[in-house]
Amino acid sequence: MTSSSESPRELSTFDSGLSSISDNRSESRDFDGPSNLLSIVVPKLEERDLVLADVKAEPISEESPISPTEPARRRGRGRPRVHPPKSPISSSKAKARSKTGCTTCRKRKKKCDETRPFCLSCQKNNIHCEGYKPVEIWKSGKERAAEARRASTDMGFDLPPLMEGVENDVDRVLLQHFVSRASCVLSLQGNHSNNPFTKILIPMAMKHEGLMHSVLCLSASHLCSLSPSEEYEERQIFHRGRALHLLNRDLERHRNGEDGGIFYQDYNVAQILLHLLHSICDGNISGEYRMHMIAAKQIAMTQKSKDPEFQSLFDEFFYYHWIASQITSLNSAEIPMMDDFNLPFQVNPETAALIGVSDGLFGFISKISNLRRRIRSRIDNKIEPTMDLEAISQSHAIDSGLRAWVCPIAPGTPRYTISMLYRQATWVYLYRTVKPSRPDPHIKRAVDDAIAYIDKLPAEGWIQSNVLLPLFLIGCAAFEESQRVEVNRAFNGLRACTGLGNIGFAKEVVDRIWELMDRGDPESWDWEKIIHSQGWDFLVT
Incomplete structure (x- = not known):
């Protein structure tokens, strides 16, 4: 095949050569045998200098790259390649898939932009993003075995209550509220160290469960009046029931004499005062305070505490509320x-x-x-x-x-x-x-x-x-x-x-x-x- 750049003179020379070959072939027909064919001489074409324009791009081969373990195959004759072949080793390297995408994109086999906490790709496609798996820290076999042994032997126990009556986190909040705020709105003593409710009653409640229930009931009532809460209301009902039950039990225990007289311990007297105050915090208008007032009046007239501080507290609070009750009631006796x-x-x-x-x-x-x-x-x-x-x-x-x-x-x-x-x-x-x-x-x-x-x-x-x-x-x-x-x-x-x-x-x-x-x-x-x-x-x- 010739190039389009060949001159007319070269073409004429090439044609004359071909015509002479044709004449010789016609003459050889008169001879028999293969020896006559061998006598035919084909003229040799001289190679010309390679022109870059003559080089055509090598078609892309669809065959798999040659394995380095296979023997190299000889390339057929033809024009030389412009670019050297790619290295079979480098071409065999594929990009590894990312393992840090979200769970949803990994399941869908889609590329994840890895935005946290939820990827934008899932949000863009209106798909629920399941988030990312927690990073697993590599651990040796010994470490994994030790963890398994601990998991099989360790048991969790709740800490027992430090104070009787304070049974859970809500009760601890109620106790703190009583000390920090409720006691302040029941007394003129803003300083906790001088407030009789924190100075006298709280140490006493630490030793008596019934009084502690009374304290928590009053605190829950005050919290409910500030911000009504079903949780606080439930604890108020619970502590009130327990406090009254324990108070009645104590009074039955302290009955003495043929006349059925009762000697009230200081912690029982404190309970009566707190139940009186509870009717105030709770906004009770049914006269519930009166039964506590009657009991307190009997105490005031018949007995004195051995603790002068507590006796002063009782006298002041009882007479204050007794006299104040006359301002709003028709049924009051003269004091x-x-x-x-x-x-x-x-x-x-x-x-x-x-x-x-x-x-x-x-x-x-x-x-x-x-x-x-x-x-x-x-x-x-x-x-x-x-x-x-x-x-x-x-x-x-x-x-x-x-x-x-x-x-x-x-x-x-x-x-x-x-x-x-x-x-x-x-x-x-x-x-x-x-x-x-x-x-x-x-x-x-x-x-x-x-x-x-x-x-x-x-x-x-x-x-x-x-x-x-x-x-x-x-x-x-x-x-x-x-x-x-x-x-x-x-x-x-x-x-x-x-x-x-x-x-x-x-x-x-x-x-x-x-x-x-x-x-x-x-x-x-x-x-x-x-x-x-x-x-x-x-x-x-």
Whole structure:
């Protein structure tokens, strides 16, 4: 085969050669035998220099590469290759598949972009990505055998409770809540080291399971009032049931004598106080507190504790709630008082946990409650005049005593401010008892001054714990709309700060009194009857 670049002269020479060969072949036909064929001579073509344009690309072979173990095969004659063949060793190397892709892409045999925690490829194709297998750390055979032996012999045990009654993580939260917050809204002592609930009751509860259940029940009730929770509610019911069961068991055990008298141990007395406080936190309005109040009254009249600290705590808390119960109840007996309006025991005002008992103000409040019962009885029996000479004499003595009262706390402290608030509220209580139920400049001034005291108090649980009782009395005397705005604000702040369940019911009673005031109803002074008509019985403490 010739190239297209051959000249006409070369072609003519090549043609003449071929014609001579043809003539010779025609002449040889006359001879027989193979010897005649051998006599034919084929002229040899001279090789020309290789031109790059003459080289054609070698077709790609579909055959597998030659194994290095097989003998090399001779390449057929032809034009030389432009590129050398690839090394059979290098061409046999294939790219290894990645083993770090997500489980889904590996199952689908798709390329994974290995985005964590879930690959984008699965998200793009709207496929659930199963994530990545955990990295397995290589371990020797000895290590794997040791792990297998440990797995077969090791057993896990829960740690036993450190304190009786504290049985799980929720109970531990309840105990911490009682120490850090609940105890602070039940006492004026904000410092945990001076708070009687943490200083006296918690060490006692560590030794007595029933008292610990009572503590946790009260704490769960307070937590539920702050943020209702089914979990806390279940623990509250559980601890209350256990506490009452253990209390009844102890009382049966301590019965002695033919008259069936009971001697109450200190931890049983503490349980009674905590159940009394539980009815306050829980917002109970069915009078549940009364059975605990009756038991506490019997204890107060018949026995004393050998621990003077605990006896002081009991006296203060019992008399505080006993006298406060007269403010909202028709069924209250007269409390014995000394001639100077003081209670028949002494409490140091500096260490007092509540306001009004240690400084004598609750003596005035009790006298006013007795006076209200007398006036109510005369009204119900239509006896005139309503304010007889004896009632006038009692009201005058109370008013004189309040004016001569001196606060035992140093001025400039929150305790001094709340003590003055109690004094102001006690005078308002007296005014609403002996004066007609209508607006008057004197009662307006007294309520305004009381609101000013409330505004000065810090918004802290330990000081707000004693505000509900004076706030209720002031609210029941707020004839002016501007005063009611401030009273509403104080109620909302108190509810948010302390979380006590009885605050909402106290505010409902105040709202009802305001309605009667606006109608000019002369019975707006007698909120005890209003509470009784609702079928409610609760404490404003």
